[in-house]
Amino acid sequence: MRTLKPTSKRPLQRPPARGFTLVEVLVAMMMMALLATISWQGLDSILRARDGSKEALDRTQRLATVIVQWEQDLQSLHETGAVPALQFDGRTVRMTRRTEGGVALVAWSLRSGRWQRWVGPTTTRLADLQEAWIASQGLLGNEPGHLTLAEGASEWHIYFHRGGAWTNAQSTGDTAAPPLAPVGPSGPGVRGAVAREALPTAVRLVMTLQAGTLTRDIALGPSGG
Numbered sequence: 001m002r003t004l005k006p007t008s009k010r011p012l013q014r015p016p017a018r019g020f021t022l023v024e025v026l027v028a029m030m031m032m033a034l035l036a037t038i039s040w041q042g043l044d045s046i047l048r049a050r051d052g053s054k055e056a057l058d059r060t061q062r063l064a065t066v067i068v069q070w071e072q073d074l075q076s077l078h079e080t081g082a083v084p085a086l087q088f089d090g091r092t093v094r095m096t097r098r099t100e101g102g103v104a105l106v107a108w109s110l111r112s113g114r115w116q117r118w119v120g121p122t123t124t125r126l127a128d129l130q131e132a133w134i135a136s137q138g139l140l141g142n143e144p145g146h147l148t149l150a151e152g153a154s155e156w157h158i159y160f161h162r163g164g165a166w167t168n169a170q171s172t173g174d175t176a177a178p179p180l181a182p183v184g185p186s187g188p189g190v191r192g193a194v195a196r197e198a199l200p201t202a203v204r205l206v207m208t209l210q211a212g213t214l215t216r217d218i219a220l221g222p223s224g225g
Helices: 022-075 128-138
Strands: 086-088 091-097 102-111 114-119 146-151 153-164 166-167 180-182 189-191 202-209 212-219
Touching: 022 091, 022 102, 022 146, 022 202, 091 128, 102 128, 114 180
Parallel strands: none
Antiparallel strands: 086 091, 091 102, 102 114, 114 146, 153 166, 153 202, 180 189, 202 212
């Protein structure tokens, strides 16, 4: 009788593990570097766009604040009879405006691309106001009271609305009777010796900035008289 010998069980052998070749590793590294570069460029573009938008928004907000100040100065014009209440000489707009406690001379000017505003001291005396007017004609832009409100302006034009039409602010306007002119709430009333030029009904500002041309019309109303 033939006997069967038990068969021996051999363990299963796994194929040897195969690693990456040097070429495959280099290719993978190059692809990762390329993806990282593309990602960084995209992120950099997003950051630049965000910073540019923020700077543009900041400029717009600052300019809006400046225009509000310009409007407040014009709508607070006050005739004194001692000096013109509103005048533009091609470079500087001078105006006398009501302030708390009296009247102050305000000068807006454009110098070397900088739009500046200067405010003289508040006074209740006509002589002091005349001195401030004379001093404003020699301003250099670095005196105390000067404030740079906007930069990057190349030119500006001022127009007055007279007789239903816009005219050059430096052209001669209509004359009006000399006013009774209290400088401040408690100041003396003195009538000017000569006729004055009538205030326009509105003022137009046209300024060339880096971002474009700014045009703003401000109605003076009856408060200027």
